[in-house]
Amino acid sequence: MPEEDEGMDPDVRDKIERAAQLILFKRHREPGAKSWELKQTLGKRYPEIVDMLDQKLQKIGLEVKEIQEEEDKPSRYYATMKGHPRLSDRTFGWRIDDMACLAVILTYIQSKRGKAPLDEVKDLLKEKIPKWRVEKNINRFTKMGYISEDDGMLYMDWRARAEIDQKEMLEQLLAKEIKESEKEE
CATH class of the missing domain: 3.90.1150.220 (Aspartate Aminotransferase, domain 1)
Structure with a gap:
């Protein structure tokens, strides 16, 4: 240089x-x-x-x-x-269930047009992981800047907007949904 x-x-x-x-x-x-x-x-x-x-x-x-x-x-x-990091780079220091929890939260927020009620998100997560872990993860993701909470609503925060290509995430979700509906037919 x-x-x-x-x-x-x-x-x-x-x-x-x-x-x-x-x-x-x-x-x-x-x-x-x-x-x-x-x-x-x-x-x-x-x-x-x-x-x-x-x-x-x-x-x-x-x-x-x-x-x-x-x-x-x-x-x-x-x-x-730039681009997508290797899987080993993305998952370093993360538990797989914590990554899944973040993915569920962000996709749910996106499916609700950018904001989702905190109680609905908690109820959704409690179906798969213990209550104490739900609270811990929501607090952790808030501190990390992935989500923010205002008046009982969750939003994507600065880090999610900077690190995650929301358009690509939505396309992958829709592609997965289309494949699943084709299998059912």
């Missing part, structure tokens, strides 16, 4: 480095950087700098994702793994 940077304007190179620091390192409760932070630090042309950083990160298997949290809130930029 240093050979590529030789012809680059030193000011642009410094801004790319600063963008990497803001996006890659956790400074607050959540990793990444908000659009206003990048604009304040890098200037109004920050999207171009972020694109240049993304090109550099893609060479090492990472990518910068922009996640719009809500319409009235600024975007947040995260660095995530």
Whole structure:
């Protein structure tokens, strides 16, 4: 990479480095950087700098994702793994039933158009795992940033939106449902 940077304007190179620091390192409760932070630090042309950083990160298997949290809130930029990690990488440190629990929660939330009643989710999970584990997992996934709770409703939080391709998840669920309905016929 240093050979590529030789012809680059030193000011642009410094801004790319600063963008990497803001996006890659956790400074607050959540990793990444908000659009206003990048604009304040890098200037109004920050999207171009972020694109240049993304090109550099893609060479090492990472990518910068922009996640719009809500319409009235600024975007947040995260660095995530490009493509799908190997199964051994994804499951490191996780129990299989905890992964299944997270998958059920996220798919149920998505099937309910982005929000699901907490009590319904708990009842659904209690059919398969003990009550104490349901509570523990919901608390754990909330702390990890996969889900958030507001007034008895669960939502996908920043980490689920950054790490999970929701469109692909929905397509896989629908494909599975179609295959199962074909088997029944």
